[in-house]
Amino acid sequence: MNTDQLNQHEALLVKNGLKKTGARLRVLDILSGSEAAASQPDIEHVVGKDIDRVTLYRILKTFEEKGIIHRIIDNQGTANYAFCHNNCSEHAHHDEHLHFNCVNCQKVYCIDNAHLPHFKLNLPPGFSLQQLSFVATGRCENCSKLTEQK
Amino acid sequence: MNTDQLNQHEALLVKNGLKKTGARLRVLDILSGSEAAASQPDIEHVVGKDIDRVTLYRILKTFEEKGIIHRIIDNQGTANYAFCHNNCSEHAHHDEHLHFNCVNCQKVYCIDNAHLPHFKLNLPPGFSLQQLSFVATGRCENCSKLTEQK
DNA sequence: TAAACAATTGCAACAAAATTGCGTTTATAT
DNA sequence: ATATAAACGCAATTTTGTTGCAATTGTTTA
Ligand SMILES: [Mn+2]
Ligand SMILES: [Mn+2]
Ligand SMILES: [Zn+2]
Ligand SMILES: [Zn+2]
Numbered sequence: 001m002n003t004d005q006l007n008q009h010e011a012l013l014v015k016n017g018l019k020k021t022g023a024r025l026r027v028l029d030i031l032s033g034s035e036a037a038a039s040q041p042d043i044e045h046v047v048g049k050d051i052d053r054v055t056l057y058r059i060l061k062t063f064e065e066k067g068i069i070h071r072i073i074d075n076q077g078t079a080n081y082a083f084c085h086n087n088c089s090e091h092a093h094h095d096e097h098l099h100f101n102c103v104n105c106q107k108v109y110c111i112d113n114a115h116l117p118h119f120k121l122n123l124p125p126g127f128s129l130q131q132l133s134f135v136a137t138g139r140c141e142n143c144s145k146l147t148e149q150k
Numbered sequence: 151m152n153t154d155q156l157n158q159h160e161a162l163l164v165k166n167g168l169k170k171t172g173a174r175l176r177v178l179d180i181l182s183g184s185e186a187a188a189s190q191p192d193i194e195h196v197v198g199k200d201i202d203r204v205t206l207y208r209i210l211k212t213f214e215e216k217g218i219i220h221r222i223i224d225n226q227g228t229a230n231y232a233f234c235h236n237n238c239s240e241h242a243h244h245d246e247h248l249h250f251n252c253v254n255c256q257k258v259y260c261i262d263n264a265h266l267p268h269f270k271l272n273l274p275p276g277f278s279l280q281q282l283s284f285v286a287t288g289r290c291e292n293c294s295k296l297t298e299q300k
Numbered sequence: 301t302a303a304a305c306a307a308t309t310g311c312a313a314c315a316a317a318a319t320t321g322c323g324t325t326t327a328t329a330t
Numbered sequence: 331a332t333a334t335a336a337a338c339g340c341a342a343t344t345t346t347g348t349t350g351c352a353a354t355t356g357t358t359t360a
Contacts, residue, residue, distance in 0.1 A: 018337095019327050019328070019335095020327075020328095021338080023337085024337090040317080041316085041317085051338090051339095052338070052340075053318085053339095054319080054338080054339070054340080055337080055338055055339070057317090058337080059337095062337095073225065073226075075223065076223075077227040077228070078227070079227060079317090098271070100273070100277060103280060111274065114271050114272040114273055117267055117269050119267050121264050121286060122263065122264045123264055123286070123288075124261065124291065125291065126290070126291030127250060127288060127289070127290055127291055128288045128294055129286055129287075129288040130253060130286075130288040131286070131287045132284065132285070133286075133287070134284060135282070135283045135285065136279055136281070136282050137280050138273075138277060138278045138279040139277070139278045141274065141275065141276030141277055144277070144278055145276070168308095169306095169307060169355085169356050170356075170357095173308085173309075190346080190347095191346085201309090201310095202310050202311075203310095203346090203347090204309080204311080204347090204348080205308080205309055207346090207347065208308080208309085209308095
């Protein structure tokens with residue numbers, strides 16, 4: 001609904017050589033509007049019949065390949081999607097921040113300022129490291145509140 | 151096929167109050183025989199029609215609940231299973247080791263002796279931590295060899 | 301050793317998640 | 331305005347996982 005944001009999203013599509021379509025802008029809008037990563041089922045539920053299931057899958061895949069969003073698999077194996085903050089591109093993702101997966105609501109939060117340590121991993125011979133990811137589990141802010149109230 | 155191992159597996163079932171059945175022993179045998187974690191599709195493929203799909207799911211679920219095996223979701227969202235080494239039980243899992251997910255063959259390796267650092271995570275207010283897991287991605291030993299040869 | 305009984309399994313049906321092929325529509329460049 | 335590749339919608343299929351129920355089986359006990 002926000003015009004500034006709409007222009008921003010349109011620019012994002014153009015920058016990545018993607019056509020400006022209603023479906024794509026809709027997905028970008030949904031992702032913008034949620035504090036946590038959006039799960040595939042959630043997105044699908046929100047858009048309803050406005051966007052065909054297959055189209056949605058293709059949009060998410062394209063966005064991921066272009067480095068616009070990144071996919072986070074939660075503890076149940078469900079795909080969640082969030083905007084990339086860093087300089088991710090078609091060639092490589094650089095989303096090396098903490099992901100927090102709530103055990104209660106299952107939401108996945110991207111946490112940028114939990115400063116993660118740098119250290120040497122002691123891998124077995126022959127194993128070469130490309131990326132190390134950190135996944136925290138616990139209760140998110142909302143769900144912690146709910147527990148207190150009981 | 152190994153008699154020692156068979157007895158060991160039977161004892162494991164008895165210890166956990168589970169009946170000794172062919173299907174369960176078969177699953178334990180498969181898990182024993184693979185250096186990496188076994189994916190659900192792999193196991194299903196290996197057992198073929200010997201074990202009904204539903205039975206397999208139930209066996210894996212039971213084993214996980216009893217603390218016999220733990221589930222690792224890989225980067226594609228596929229469930230992988232491996233024996234628990236530590237003192238996991240019906241009540242809690244303690245599989246806090248590194249998981250290595252190969253980008254080429256997708257296999258998941260449990261790596262016990264990659265000493266992971268202890269440190270304080272800086273979580274946003276209201277977020278409470280239960281567990282932190284480390285997932286490395288890269289090429290496993292086998293797949294590294296394959297690349298060299300080309 | 302035979303009966304008893306709960307645990308385990310197999311089958312059928314269903315649901316959700318994801319993919320493929322193909323014909324049609326549409327955004328954009330010329 | 332037109333051409334064209336990109337994007338989309340629809341149908342069909344595959345994979346993954348679940349539920350209910352009846353039949354079977356492992357173990358306990360008499
Ligand atoms: Mn993230
Ligand atoms: Mn493990
Ligand atoms: Zn939560
Ligand atoms: Zn590999």
